[in-house]
Amino acid sequence: MGYKEILNLARVPSILLLGVIYMTYVLIGGVVFWTLEGKDGEMKIQRVIQDQQQVLNKYSCLNHDNLQEIIQLIQDASKAGVSLKSNDTKDGFWKFTTSAVFAATVVTTIGYGNISPSTIGGQIFCVFFALFGIPLNVVVLNRVGKYMLAIERNISDFLEEKMDKKGKKLCMRFSIHFISYLTGVILFFVVPMFVFQEREGWTYPESLYFCFISLSTIGFGDYVADNNPERYYPDWYNILGATWIFFGLAWLALVINHVIENLERLNNYMKGWWGDKKAKDNAANGEEDNPETQVEEEYDKTSEQK
Known part of the structure; x- marks a missing residue:
């Protein structure tokens, strides 16, 4: 690329240049997060699936629907700020x-x-x-x-x-x-x-x-x-x-x-x-x-x- 071509590129409005820099920065961040967290996220998914199957095998009286009810109860308690480990009434x-x-x-x-x-x-x-x-x-x-x-x-x-x-x-x-x-x-x-x-x-x-x-x-x-x-x-x-x-x-x-x-x-x-x-x-x-x-x-x- 010659000197004149470089100068012509320099004439691109700075808003477009900033937009390119911004998108590049975001995409680089996405690649880094994907590299750092992607494998760990997949391992967590596999671990959750295995733990769910172990719970069903350990407690034979539970089926998949019963387990979902328990999970829903825990989620509701978490959203309300209530602990299920004790019977004490909390303020939430x-x-x-x-x-x-x-x-x-x-x-x-x-x-x-x-x-x-x-x-x-x-x-x-x-x-x-x-x-x-x-x-x-x-x-x-x-x-x-x-x-x-x-x-x-x-x-x-x-x-x-x-x-x-x-x-x-x-x-x-x-x-x-x-x-x-x-x-x-x-x-x-x-x-x-x-x-x-x-x-x-x-x-x-x-x-x-x-x-x-x-x-x-x-x-x-x-x-x-x-x-x-x-x-x-x-x-x-x-x-x-x-x-x-x-x-x-x-x-x-x-x-x-x-x-x-x-x-x-x-x-x-x-x-x-x-x-x-x-x-x-x-x-x-x-x-x-x-x-x-x-x-x-x-x-x-x-x-x-x-």
Whole structure:
């Protein structure tokens, strides 16, 4: 491929290029997950089939329909948050503190899926509650994140005033950012990791995994705090969890915004570099810019002005 062909490819609108990069990234992720989890998933299926057959062979009075009834009973008990190992009456999932945490997972779009409204009234209310709650949550988290960033910048500016040399100021700003990120990691990942390991009985990697899946609002639901009917959870545990989710979301959103800003800067740098190359090539060949590229550049300029 010659020099001119490469420059012609560079004229492809960046939105198309980003789309290709996005799809490639997702497909690579799918291949990696398929490689890591595929064989294990097949082994689990075979193990479940074997265990089911062993239960039927061990208890000859059971048939396939009876086994399905038992499985359904266990699933219903799990959804209700009731343990079948004892005859004690439990509060289940829909006590006040748990319901408040569920409301928080709705407006934050975490949605673990371990509990969900089953009544018509609850489902209808959930729709309208999320419809107004999600935008409100975004606005509040955005405002809290800006306050966090303002505090960090004020501290950085205050300390920079004490510095004389430019190099020291740059080093001080970097140190403040690093300390800020490190503090957030400790508060929202390390400390909760120890708490969840103690209260939930998870391993440290599982607890750390739950922290990120929750604060990133992915919320698979494979690990959920305050979800084991065999364990006792005090009320303060739910309150602490809801507080952790709220401020952790604001902090992680701030970090993600910083990553987005850096990616945008890299994208602008690449566009500027390719733009200089294209301008020189067009000037040498007496060609005009690609109309699609011109439209996109005008759109980018308008967006930046806004």
